[in-house]
Amino acid sequence: MKVTETSLKGCYVIEPLFFKDNRGCFLLEYNKKEFQEKTGFTGDFVLGNQSTSQYGVVRGLHLQRGEFAQAKLVRVVKGKILDVAVDARKDSETFGEVFSVELSADNNKQLFVPRGFLHGFSVLEDDTIVSYKCDNYYNLDSEDGVLFDDKDLNIDWKLKEDEIVLSDKDRMLKDFLSFNDISKTSENL
Structure with a gap:
């Protein structure tokens, strides 16, 4: 597997081993030992999630605070x-x-997002299936997030404004400044 640290400390793009021949293909999705050696991540993934979404859906920006950080x-x-x-x-x-980073079934790239990071994604093709492992269990009371269109973050989601589909919950998230006003230290993340 090829591991490249992004511009954000501790956040990595992972390019797993991929083999293709006349029978089909094989993807080595995850190797704990190699992953730990190349990223320094020593946790264990304890939860697996999968979502299916249509073009234009934006999910995020989310995180879990405190002891339930993921x-x-x-x-x-x-x-x-x-x-x-x-x-x-x-x-x-x-x-x-x-x-x-663009992740697709074609490029097989993965993104490792460490604890204390907000995470989200925009869907660029219909019937997209996203799968992710988490190193901690979900807790409703620890859930938090930031509006996808926060002016300070200025994220280009690669969608036109009228194409974006959000959940009611994601419409109610706070801006990045308010989000940070309630967190006293990074331990809360």
């Missing part, structure tokens, strides 16, 4: 997304910075 390893099984990570760790040298 690191994620995100991949696309079918279709294409723009995957977005925002460093929300106040003590980080890349705090408030954004990284995005």
Whole structure:
């Protein structure tokens, strides 16, 4: 597997081994030992999630706070997304910075998003299936997030404004400034 650190400290693009021949293809999705050696991540993934979405859907920006903070390893099984990570760790040298990468079933890239990061994605093809592993369990009371169109973050989701489809919950998220006003230290993330 090829591992490349992004412009955000601790956030990596993963390119798994992929083999194709006349029988079909084989993808080595995850190798714990190699992943740990190349990223320094020593946690265990304990939760697997999958979503199916249509073109124009934006999911995020989300995170879990406190003891339920989650690191994620995100991949696309079918279709294409723009995957977005925002460093929300106040003590980080890349705090408030954004990284995005196209993940697709064709390029097989994955994004490792560490704890303390906001995460979201926009769907760039109909019937896109996104699968991700988390290193901690979900807790409703620890859920938080930032509006996808926050002016300070200025994320280009690669969609026209009238194409964007959001959940009611994601429409109610706060801006990045308000989000940071309630978090006293990065331990809360």
